[in-house]
Amino acid sequence: MMKRLLILLSVMSIFSDIGAQNNLPVRKAAVAGQFYSDDAEALEKYFEKEFNQITIAPNDKKVRAIIVPHAGYVYSGRTAAWGFATLREKNIYKNVFILGSSHIAAFDGATVFHGSAFETPLGSAEINAEITGILQQNNIFKFPQQYQIEDHVLEVEIPFLQYILEPGFKIIPITIGTKSSYALNKIAETLKPYFTEENLFVISTDLSHYPSYSDAVKADSTVVQSILSGNPETFDSVVRSNENSGIQNYRTAICGYSAVYVLMSIAGSSQGFAYEKLKYSNSGDISGDFDRVVGYAAVAVRASDKKEIDETNDTFAISENDKIIMFEIARGSIESRLSGVTYSLPDSLSKILNEKCGVFVTLHLNDKLRGCIGTFRQDRELSRNIQEMATAAAFNDPRFDPLSKEEYKNIDLEISVLTPMQKIDSVKQIVLGKHGIYIKRGNMAGTFLPQVATETGWTLEEFLGHCCRDKAGIGWDGWKDEDTEIFIYEAIILTENKD
Template identity: 45%
Template sequence: MIHSVGNACSSSEKKIRMPAVAGAFYPADADTLRETVASFLSEASSVKADKEVQAVIMPHAGYVYSGAIASKAIKAIPADAAYKRIFLLGPSHRAAFDGASVNGAFDSYATPLGEVQIDKEACEALLRADTVFTYVPEAHAREHCLEVQLPFLQVHLHNVPSIVPIIIGTQDLSKLKKIAQALQPYFTSENLFVISSDFSHYPSYEDANRVDKATGEAVESGSLRKFLDALELNARKGVPQLLTSACGQSPIAVLLLLMEGRKDLQVRHLAYCNSGDAVYGDKNRVVGYHAFSIVKRTETFALTEEEQKQLLQIARKSIDYALTRKTDLPYDSTKLSPALQQPCGAFVTLRKGGKLRGCIGNLTGYKPLYQTVSSMARAAAFEDPRFYPVEENEMKDIDIEISVLSPLRKIQSVDELQLGRHGIYIIKGEHRGTFLPQVADETGWTKEEFLGHCARDKAGLTWNGWRDAALYVYETIVFEEQKKNN
């Protein structure tokens, strides 16, 4: 059994970082530990592995409290994944320092299940990359947040690659940007990033659910700005006993910085609970736990700049032709690309002087995209019941915006809905209602508000009518004409 207090053990000049919390946070006996982790992974059967997982966010509390949630983050990773290395990023609980500490001083980390090699070359490269990286021995000696992740990786992965252990001790955004910049070359499909963080610390059970919901939705958006805003808003609410919304806010911020501009990546929320849900949990003072995976997008539909320009021309010409009563088609289908001939839904929005002048759309896309845009442009101009039909003398002052929709995808859980990225389509009997993705950004609504308003205001249901309705999500490609100087 290995259950020392985290000091180095030297064997033939090999330095091993011994476990600091075996027997406390997780079992110290190898067989018991393996059985415990395997049981958690077996119970996480609802999580299916994605083909390409770039990163996970998982908790680091004692297994009796957070093991079930941690296992769902690990279960999202393909067991046969062949990563070159794993970057472990966590917060400092025991040492105060203003930067990031990289543990390249050891050759391996030990757990009761064996050793995991450290990629000393990568550690040294980071230390050379920027002075924000140092080695602070106290930051690693008794720190648990990275250690507790290793047994999950050892049991789940067929081959465990070398690791790069990084403890972050700063909340300075300028320094976090430097950390992300140095890590950026490694943030590729050949490496896995494991971000270690618990969420709300010490509010009541009910308050934790509310606080963690807001923080979790911000993380799920993939936006650093939304994440930082959620932390600030939670802090301003004056929630009793709330010490922090996320102890690993700095490692999470680094991950979100790494994701900036990466439209090929998306955040999946996998699970949530808090310590009050555990058998031994105290509901008066809890810690929250989320699991997320960052995966490659499966949606591949895209439009080139030239294709977008063609659709805008088709929309304008369709309205012009209707106004002048010309019968010629405003397009030549033989000269259009395959993407423009693919069946897709679309919305066409007209604005005059920056104000809405008409908006009509079709979600399902029964016709080729160019035909849908042509029809919706005319409908927006002449059939929107909120406005008088557009007149010919107005066209010079009207700007056109088009939202092209990806195919509808039915979801089984609202956890699959990502605010700001997905539009929602609610169907229940004869009731139908939708919100485009940009509505979430424009309103600042939470996920529940987004769904509630759509159910009540668009589908004609009750506020909670979405809960037993069929839910579909879609994404949009939004583009517009150059705005006129009105």
């Protein structure tokens, strides 16, 4: 099949007048042959291979948005495919809004490409010129569409759409040139009426740029977790905190910050959407270079099930003072054991510390797990559970030797307060990064905290499989057995302030 030449000419040569649709321009492929193959047959074979390796748990809720990476396919294509694979079952959309943050220029709003089509080796993806024309009448979208001509950020997503969706959809290509909250909220306000079941939003972004592999995994997990919260303010806070944390070679937390923020503002203000993490990876997984990597994640957004865990916000409202006391109890219990004395709980405790709920206490030494023990017991006060689980994690985790006084000097603690468990009928109710799982068959049982999925980058099937095989001892596919019971819960994760 004849290969298409990569267009590296001037703007005049990239714009072509096709003599149709009122002489609107065609946006030619700018990075075919660089970021992805410029040969249609090779692209088809690539997609067939990638999608055949992906199994997505069935879900009767139609995907409303996906967040996917935009690096070269060799690096991020597999992770992106996890996002697009969620579209296979219900793959008919009227319009696809593709949003990314400009990698070409900074400007105080957004640019929408008002043309007839985007061309790729797989053909032309028609632009909805009616919608792009309407958007361009809004001042926030009036910035030059030439900014999109050579930018890869939207283009790399289009071949995926052409392969996975039923023909007939039209695209609305939008790049954003600002991080101004005022501008982003205006963009979200303008696009919100289009956030309907007949339309799909594709958000194009990579995660951390250029830290080490281990730093990327940690930093990216917090950013992904903040996205799963569905709260744009939480997302913004985590991104700012990460970018000010002093991580070496950390150029940015997420290059598509603006596009993600807009999506979260739209969905967040339209109650009832759940974010699901599908896959995490970084460039080091492919290149073998662990000193300088870029992170990638795939996330899907669907309408959430009506039945949600009752988080009883009043019961689980944890103040900063409550948090301080919890860590004082945990450390006091460990220190007393090391010193050979008896620890006594404080006489006066707040409401939350007297609540009867489960807890896990996790120890890290030099950023590596050093112990983790927890309980789901809801017949004992949280304060007592923290006391017992802290000493158990330090001295009775069978995977480690008892904690020494020397090790204790460098220990970091994490406390996860657990909400009540809820039995589920379908694994599609599990939201990765939000829900912990407890899997039980007969006398065999195992659990994973919510953060395990985020930290490992596992898919839903991997999360379930590892829990069944490695924790419950019922085999990788044990969760599929009709006698297996699956429960979900949430965890309020607390980390120490070391200031």
